[in-house]
Ligand code: GLV
């Protein structure tokens with residue numbers, strides 16, 4: 001099956017609203033449909049599908065006499081709210097399509113090869129990005145993960161149980177990881193570097209350190225029409241001041257700070273809020289800058305809260321250290337691509353990926369596919385069909401180099 005047919009078989013699942021974005025949240029009915037698609041896609045190819053203890057999906061091309069550890073490729077199927085079609089699924093679909101291409105050429109693997117789909121990569125439901133790969137590698141305590149709750153107060157443990165998974169079994173899986181020699185993730189580029197370089201595919205250099213912080217401003221609910229200005233303890237005001245301070249601090253440090261999610265309680269149009277909760281996403285070229293940036297934003301939140309007699313708490317929800325992808329693996333992949341006349345410039349990225357989390361345990365690499373507008377985490381995210389095919393060809397070349405005879 002070619003890339004387009006496979007791509008189109010996944011497209012209807014989880015599409016939401018007139019803008020055509022996706023809501024594919026972990027351990028929901030839509031997620032179950034995605035998982036079923038994965039299993040069916042694997043079965044049609046004679047690949048052995050399974051989930052690991054952390055709910056990540058694997059489709060194995062087993063071999064009789066494995067020489068060396070497995071080569072794994074893939075990405076994720078979950079999305080941000082109203083996300084694009086490509087962030088995540090492009091890597092999973094391209095992985096299956098690349099294996100199809102190699103099989104059509106009559107090639108067979110000399111070592112196990114797997115397609116993986118890691119769960120809760122976006123952290124859109126439970127707040128911690130790359131949760132599946134973090135659990136797998138031990139980057140988050142299983143007990144802490146089990147306690148994570150979604151916006152409706154549903155705990156991860158409960159959601160996993162509902163999806164037929166055992167939350168008591170989550171945690172690091174050294175046996176699985178020790179059997180893997182390398183992980184290569186293909187992903188849509190979330191920027192315009194490739195468009196500027198006139199290249200369809202690129203290789204990742206590294207990922208900026210980044211994290212998420214929950215800020216809670218607690219004030220006092222009151223009547224919008226009768227409460228004098230001087231009597232108000234309105235949490236919306238320090239919240240607003242903090243958003244502006246974050247923007248200014250990020251610009252000063254050559255970094256990025258975004259408040260993309262806010263909840264005002266109780267959310268009445270004619271009442272002062274009792275509380276405002278918001279999530280800060282901060283990213284910087286290095287850890288020291290990220291620390292300075294978040295310290296400044298936190299100080300600005302404290303100062304603004306004090307000014308308005310509002311209480312504030314700041315809690316880090318997740319942090320990802322800077323990642324430099326394995327240079328030896330990248331050079332090997334670059335050489336394999338160059339041998340097929342595929343030019344693949346090396347790019348840094350501010351986006352987080354499971355490959356970045358797995359890099360703490362395994363040699364990992366990433367291939368990016370051109371995104372002409374650079375837009376991502378939006379229904380407008382797009383990669384052209386020819387570039388997607390180029391991505392599949394590049395991934396096939398890389399897998400051939402690493403795992404096929
Ligand atoms: C994942 O897409 C992230 O960078 O937040």
Ligand code: MN
Pocket residue numbers: 080087122377
């Ligand atoms: Mn994403």
Ligand code: MN
Pocket residue numbers: 076087088121187352353
């Ligand atoms: Mn992604």
